[in-house]
Amino acid sequence: xxxxxxxxxxxxxxxxxxxxxxxxxxxxHVPHSPVFAGARRRELDELLTRYPTKMAVLLPALWMVQxxxxxxxxxxxxxxxELLDLTPAYVKGVVSFYTMYHxxxxxxxxxxxxxxxxxxxxxxxxxxxxxLKHTGCEELGVQSPDGRYQVIEVECLGACGFTxxxxxxxxxxxxxxxxxxxxxxxxxx
Amino acid sequence: xxxxxxxxxxxxxxxxxxxxxxxxxxxxxxxxxGGYAALEKALRMEPAExxxxxxxxxxxxxxxxxxxxGVKWSFMKPGDGKPHYLCCNADESEPGTxxxxxxxxxxxxxxxxxCAIGAYAIGAAVxxxxxxxxYTEALDKMNAACKEAYAAGILGTNAMGTGKxxxxxxxxxxxxxxxxxxxxxxxxxxxxxxxPRIKPPFPAVSGLFGQPTTINNVETLVAxxxxxxxxxxxxxxxxxxENPKSTGTKLFSxxxxxxxxxxxxxxxxxxxxxxxxxxxxxxxxxxxxKAIIPGGIxxxxxxxxxxxxxxxxxxxxxxxGTMLGSGGVIVIDDAQNLVKQIARAARFFAHESCAQCTQxxxxxxxxTKILERIVAGDGTHEDLDTLLDIGEQMTGKTIxxxxxxxxxxxxxxxxxxxxxxEALIKRKKVYMVPAQVA
Numbered sequence: 001x002x003x004x005x006x007x008x009x010x011x012x013x014x015x016x017x018x019x020x021x022x023x024x025x026x027x028x029h030v031p032h033s034p035v036f037a038g039a040r041r042r043e044l045d046e047l048l049t050r051y052p053t054k055m056a057v058l059l060p061a062l063w064m065v066q067x068x069x070x071x072x073x074x075x076x077x078x079x080x081x082e083l084l085d086l087t088p089a090y091v092k093g094v095v096s097f098y099t100m101y102h103x104x105x106x107x108x109x110x111x112x113x114x115x116x117x118x119x120x121x122x123x124x125x126x127x128x129x130x131x132l133k134h135t136g137c138e139e140l141g142v143q144s145p146d147g148r149y150q151v152i153e154v155e156c157l158g159a160c161g162f163t164x165x166x167x168x169x170x171x172x173x174x175x176x177x178x179x180x181x182x183x184x185x186x187x188x189x
Numbered sequence: 190x191x192x193x194x195x196x197x198x199x200x201x202x203x204x205x206x207x208x209x210x211x212x213x214x215x216x217x218x219x220x221x222x223g224g225y226a227a228l229e230k231a232l233r234m235e236p237a238e239x240x241x242x243x244x245x246x247x248x249x250x251x252x253x254x255x256x257x258x259g260v261k262w263s264f265m266k267p268g269d270g271k272p273h274y275l276c277c278n279a280d281e282s283e284p285g286t287x288x289x290x291x292x293x294x295x296x297x298x299x300x301x302x303x304c305a306i307g308a309y310a311i312g313a314a315v316x317x318x319x320x321x322x323x324y325t326e327a328l329d330k331m332n333a334a335c336k337e338a339y340a341a342g343i344l345g346t347n348a349m350g351t352g353k354x355x356x357x358x359x360x361x362x363x364x365x366x367x368x369x370x371x372x373x374x375x376x377x378x379x380x381x382x383x384x385p386r387i388k389p390p391f392p393a394v395s396g397l398f399g400q401p402t403t404i405n406n407v408e409t410l411v412a413x414x415x416x417x418x419x420x421x422x423x424x425x426x427x428x429x430x431e432n433p434k435s436t437g438t439k440l441f442s443x444x445x446x447x448x449x450x451x452x453x454x455x456x457x458x459x460x461x462x463x464x465x466x467x468x469x470x471x472x473x474x475x476x477x478x479k480a481i482i483p484g485g486i487x488x489x490x491x492x493x494x495x496x497x498x499x500x501x502x503x504x505x506x507x508x509x510g511t512m513l514g515s516g517g518v519i520v521i522d523d524a525q526n527l528v529k530q531i532a533r534a535a536r537f538f539a540h541e542s543c544a545q546c547t548q549x550x551x552x553x554x555x556x557t558k559i560l561e562r563i564v565a566g567d568g569t570h571e572d573l574d575t576l577l578d579i580g581e582q583m584t585g586k587t588i589x590x591x592x593x594x595x596x597x598x599x600x601x602x603x604x605x606x607x608x609x610x611e612a613l614i615k616r617k618k619v620y621m622v623p624a625q626v627a
Contacts, residue, residue: 026459050358051274051316052398059363064323084380097382097543100364101321116284117486117533118444118519153368155537156284157323160517161451168513172325 022027032075034063035068036083039078044083054084057095064100071102099154107150109188111135113166113176114157123177130178131166134185148188165172197453197468201427203438204411205454208295214330216337219298225343227414231306232351235282236267239310243413245421245503247428247436252278252369252406253485253515255503258413264393267312275308275396276378276404277314279331280362280369281320283485285517288440289407291452293320293327296411298602303410305344305355306417311403314354319374321362331359366541370589371404372396373543374577384543385589393565406515409441429458436503439516441483443469445524446476465520476522478608484514486534488595489601510601529610531602532560538595549592552583556599568614573603 023098043064047057061084065076077091095101102110111131115124128151132139135149143150159165162174168188176184198204212218219225231239244259277300281289293300304316318540320328335357338344350496360378362368368377372386375397396402425436435457441464444450448470455464465471472478475503481496482488488527489511491499499509506513521530539553558571558581580596587593603610 050356053379055380056378056398059377060361062363063361071487086380094380094382098322098363098365115533116537117530118285118517120533121445121519121525123522153454153541154364157284158281158287158290158321160285160287160519161442162287165443167323167325170325174321 014074021106032073032079034079035065035076036079040064040068055086056085058086058091059098062091062095066101071105108148109135109168111149111151111166111168112154112157113151114155114159115153115162116156118160119163119165124164126178127164127166127176127181130181131185134181149185192493198557199459199468200454200462200621201438201456203409203415204292204296204440205300205425205452208291208452210295216298216334216341219296219480223300223418225302225349228302229307229341229349231309231417232349232353232355236310236312236412239306239417243310243416244461246416246424247421247433247611248409248412248416248424249435249503251408251412251439251516253283253487255513258405258409261393261403261405262311264391265311265313265403269312269401272315272398272400273311273313274369274400274402274620275304275305275311275313276397276402277304277316277318277407278371278374278404278409279318279320279324279327279412280374281324281407281515282366282369283515283517284534285442285444285482285485285519287442288452288516289442290324292356292407292411292440293324297330298328298338299411299414300331301334301338301344303359303407304357305348306413307403307405307410308355308357309353313403315356315358317358317378317397319360319362319378321368322364323337323615328359328361335448337387342607343591345575349451364541366532366537367543367589367591370591373589374404375402382543384545385591387588389436391470400439403561412437413495427456429500429505432458432500432502432504439501439513441501441516441518443520445472445518445520446478446482446525447471447520448473455501457502458505464501464511465496469520469571472520472522476524478520479523479525480521480527482511482521482598482603483510483516484518486519487590487597488512488514489597490531490605492605510605526564526615527602527606528560529564532557532564534598535560535595538591542591542595543616546587546592548583548586549595552576552579552592553595554591555579555581556595563610563613564600566613568610570611570614571611572614573607577603592615594603 010057012053047060065072078088081091083089113128133169137146137151141152164176165174192387207213240262248258249255308316346354365383367373368383370385373383378385392402402506427438428436438454438456440454453468478493481491481589491511495509499505501512535557539557542549542553580600583592
């Protein structure tokens with residue numbers, strides 16, 4: 001099985017990927033090693049003391065998975081489900097609701113550009129064009145041929161006075177203009 | 190103040206007085222600036238006394254609804270034997286609004302203090318600060334501030350040596366505008382999909398984990414220490430004498446086509462005209478303001494004339510065809526295609542709809558589709574009627590107000606700038622050329 005069970009089902013049903021998702025073919029099957037061992041397990045146990053239910057730790061646990069692995073695989077969802085007394089289907093339901101959890105691996109530099117109205121009136125679409133041009137990405141959501149970049153448009157990042165804001169992985173960058181795109185990309189390794 | 194942080198002389202700096210001051214971020218620097226004095230005082234008061242002072246101050250919710258904070262707190266009955274919770278709504282995602290982000294990145298301890306006082310006042314041992322996942326810097330600063338506060342004995346089971354228990358925990362969201370809606374926020378915190386809940390029951394009866402809960406915006410909570418330090422009277426003095434319903438100072442985030450975007454703090458009732466032209470420097474060179482959205486993208490669009498007549502408070506904006514909302518001022522000038530921007534706003538709502546309610550799921554999507562075809566030059570005059578009809582079906586009929594929020598810019602845009610829509614329709618593309626008659 002080259003894909004997780006979820007993605008195989010998806011493929012049979014037709015491609016319903018969100019633009020930010022990677023092509024299914026990139027899912028190399030790697031045996032799942034538990035995320036919650038050692039320090040991460042202790043971190044999770046500490047978090048459990050903060051809430052009256054185990055379920056409340058679901059979002060933080062999924063964040064830990066993504067920090068460790070870069071995305072949230074079906075196997076990781078099953079692991080989280082087991083730990084928090086939930087079903088894998090329930091966890092999948094929650095993961096798919098939130099846009100920041102990646103259900104497929106993403107490029108090394110995952111670039112999310114805000115193009116909602118306040119940024120839009122200040123030229124965010126030109127920033128997107130410049131990013132596509134300088135990263136070599138053919139279109140939004142599709143990784144660059146070298147697999148280094150992936151650019152998506154996102155809804156309001158909440159930094160409307162600092163147009164155009166974008167996120168590169170977990171890094172928040174303000175006031176990007178088409179002219180500053182090349183130097184910004186040059187800072188990425 | 191614009192960016193970098195040079196305050197304008199006509200601003201009233203209360204919440205934002207330490208923005209841009211690196212030293213104020215840490216506990217030591219914060220204490221030097223009078224930090225945690227209010228909490229120390231509060232923990233030695235009866236919760237009901239604090240609620241009374243906040244009521245008297247006239248402080249109203251800064252997240253958008255403008256509900257009186259003291260009244261909201263008074264719905265919580267300490268000593269009813271149930272665990273109570275305070276949620277701080279730091280999911281700031283209303284397009285045009287970025288004030289809470291600045292509060293958390295420059296003065297994280299002010300929010301920790303505000304949460305601790307709020308929790309104590311409503312009989313809660315725990316306050317959760319739900320911060321949107323995109324605010325990585327705010328998250329780091331808030332986590333660090335909580336850590337410092339615990340280490341200094343400000344938070345915990347013996348808060349400031351009073352033997353009282355106050356916990357403040359940071360909870361990271363994962364990208365969903367709807368989680369800024371209070372019941373969706375609670376669902377999200379519980380580890381569920383962020384679907385809003387039907388009210389009643391209201392959160393004060395059955396909220397987070399089914400227990401009595403209060404949800405307050407960041408800016409609301411950070412105002413509380415100042416009110417306790419300076420007294421309710423001091424707070425009520427900010428505002429228009431003829432309008433006692435809006436008191437205090439308010440942070441306005443300004444963005445779009447304007448000289449000096451940024452966060453500005455003014456007393457309630459400040460003239461919007463002076464605000465736009467004096468504090469924010471007016472329109473970009475050679476351009477004019479066309480439309481202004483003063484309270485985040487969910488509130489009705491104002492014409493330039495309406496904006497210039499508005500006093501900046503809850504009632505002043507309502508009297509001039511809009512609402513104060515979250516204080517996110519979006520300025521659109523005459524170089525922009527306004528219909529395109531309304532279409533972009535509709536696309537935002539279509540993307541962010543949780544899809545529970547049919548009116549919202551279908552309405553936001555169709556509104557976007559129709560608006561985008563008008564922008565593309567494929568619209569018809571019937572489309573405008575259809576938009577208004579859909580908008581009416583989307584208003585007041587769903588669990589939360591996201592649906593209404595999508596209909597608002599469309600309805601107000603059509604009412605005030607119909608000519609812009611019609612101009613796009615008039616230049617409709619002609620696909621079939623009638624055969625020439627010989």
